[in-house]
Amino acid sequence: MAAPHRRPNRLIHEASPYLQQHAYNPVDWYPWGPEALERARAEDRPILLSIGYAACHWCHVMERECFEDPAIAERMNRGFVNVKVDREExxxxxxxxxxxxxxxGSGGGWPLTVFLTPDLKPFFAGTYFPPEDRHGLPGFPKVLEAVLDAYRNRRDEVERVANRVVEILRRSAGGPAGADEPAETVRAGAGDGDGGRAGGDEDPGAARGEGRVADATVAAIPVGTGPSREAARRWLERAASRIARSYDPEYGGFGRAPKFPHATGVAVLLRAGALGPRAPLSSRRGATDPAAAHLTPSAGGPGPAPGPRNPADPSSPSTDPGGAQxxxxxxxxxxxxxAMGGLFDHLGGGFHRYATDRAWLVPHFEKMLYDQAQLVPLYLDAHRVTGDPFYxxxxxxxxxxxxxxxAAPEGAFISTLDADSDGREGAYYVWTPDQLREALGDPDDADLAARWFGVTEEGNFEDGTTVLYRAVADADLPxxxxxLGTDPAELTRRLESIRRxxxxxxRRRTPPGRDDKILVGWNGLMIAALAQAAPVLDEPGYAAAARRAAAFVLDTLRRPDGRLLHAYRGRPLDVPGFLQDYAFLMEGLLALHAADGDPRWLDEADRLARPMIDGFWDETAGVFYDAPEEAGTPLVRPVELFDQAVPAGGAAAASALARLAVITGxxxxxxxxxxxxxxxxxxxxxxxxxxxxxxxLQADQLEGYTEVTLVGDPAAPVIAEWRRRLAGYYLPGLLLTVRSPGxxxxxxxxxEGRDPVDGRPVAYVCRNFTCSPPQTDWEGLRRALGVG
Structure with missing residues (x-):
């Protein structure tokens, strides 16, 4: 952290907020680059590579405990070339x-601590290390001395392990990291700990599978055999039945703790349920004003109220043979x-990164742009399916x-908000009863707030504080x-006043730090979320925000040769665009065209497709690389087929290309x-x-897209109204475009063939190479779509 009385290290010149957080450490940090790597080779020193990000709580802890300690820093400087990397950059x-x-064998997470040979081969790794032996973890000084001893005195062993790691890396590119083929581990003699696995900010890739690309039997899936809704339904049912094995029937989500949103997994369940045969919806609730929307299931003890019934219970009254309901x-x-638990910020809105417990009660408090961008479309889809304004x-x-x-002043969106403020995790977000009374003044309002948000003297977090959650269900509001001697509408207004x-x-507290980097891919996800929300929520401001972000990224972070850059902070950073930057931005542009009808967004998505294919696609292997060759990624050019905190870049790229194939031919x-x-x-x-x-993506391909072409001025009221009404339906295969006059x-x-009729706005619905006659009113368009 900044300490003006100290001399800064090299990181002071870096744009990354994360690297700048370490600029006044007594550690002789280098950014990743030729200077550090050449020194390691020239002096035959091992590299200590530390990877994290600005909002990472355990990164801050390790900095305070280890990197700010002069004695530990002296050991690092004496024995290693120390390199700090921002994982987002x-x-x-x-x-x-x-x-x-x-x-x-050390697991994954942040901060990531890896020891490399001068030729960048890893031989020992961990995540968070404490300054002394603690909770079964070896102290960092002990780790440093043991690793240095191994490097100097058992070099053959170090080289053997490092070469084995690289061999597995190269053989398993595209699959999970050697999950069934562990390398040896250098015996560093640092204690019985696992290198810091417990305590680091965990990689949400807990859902990563155990296979490899080479294990796939491609003949098992009918690709390109013609669109079929029934084939898509069966495919989704098979996927959902497997995903359901990981479902937590008591608290929702997957697995136990820590618990991540896994937005794409929830999306598969939602789509399999919404499109399969099922009982009439039981979850329409007629909830209150969406701006203050609450949930109605009865509260079930401490923690947020669970859902209305146990979906995994075979005796549940709406269980159906196909499992769709x-x-x-x-x-x-x-x-x-x-949304009821502490994962959601009940005062300011937005979701924290993940829950540390099974019940979604206590979060890891950082807020990531990509989580907001992925969860918004999920809640919009749930609203479309159920009609419930809660979602x-x-x-x-x-x-x-x-x-x-x-929102950044430039018009795009920043990356993250920190978990910590005033040096304490979650301090900005948690409350005590005394703090409620001080903030609200009125003791009756303070008592109501404590009841509504579950605030108690004992608390549910550290030092008697409480993470706010919805302790009272909407069903109990009357x-x-x-x-309280009032009516529900008046109580709802009072609760909204309390929230504000x-x-x-x-806001008068010390706010969390902000990592104000602008990342192209994450902005692409947010552009898509805003564009989808604008017509559903009838909020033109969301589409305007999406347009500003798209224009900034395209105008500022695209090189003259048409290729993207990855990031911006005060200036475009000299890091080439990655696969996710192209794929997520393309998907955002397609969604933005569907929202506002501007042909520019189709043109721009089309312009990005060819550089993406040329720069990342491997025709022989049938996969997309995640990094461009010019990035100079060491050891192996990475391929990720599994969803992590964001969707797999290859799947997003293929999805954007599949839609553009229909649009462009x-x-x-x-x-x-x-x-x-x-x-x-x-x-x-x-x-x-x-x-x-x-x-x-495979479901889209099996079912085929429903192509809706609106012909007319995109700004014409009737075209805008059709777009708004179409957005209210759950139509995951909808491919909506607007053809302007001329x-x-x-x-x-x-x-082609979808032309104006007598100068009037018209709509065409096409599916499986068959188009409806031109429709001139909403009722005709609705009937052609086959929706109610």
């Missing part, structure tokens, strides 16, 4: 060395539980948080109103998307939670 380095850490209930239960309210409050707290006053009081786009699925679909069927984005069909195969 160089995701390729993080990907390679996280994989290596798993091969070495059950899968839908699992998805809705998970979405309800996340729309969660989406609205999340987007309002993003626009308020994560009874609470009667108890508490939020205002919270470009056969290269279609061939690439189909080849990717031939390579990955069988593996996705075996490991659907780990590869849920690929499952969804627009030609060059690279717009989707518009």
């Amino acid at each position: 160089r995701p390729d380095l993080d990907q390679v060395y996280q994989t290596a850490a798993q091969i070495l 059950r899968y839908l209930d699992m998805a809705l239960h998970t979405l309800q539980a996340m 729309a309210g969660v989406a609205r409050r999340t987007l309002d948080f993003v626009l308020r707290e994560m 009874a609470l109103a009667r108890e 006053r508490l939020l205002e009081a919270r 470009d056969p290269a786009y279609r061939r690439t998307a189909e080849a990717y699925l031939r390579r990955t679909a069988a593996m996705a069927e075996e490991q659907p939670l780990a590869m849920a984005s690929t499952v969804l 627009a030609g069909t060059e690279r717009r195969a989707v518009w």
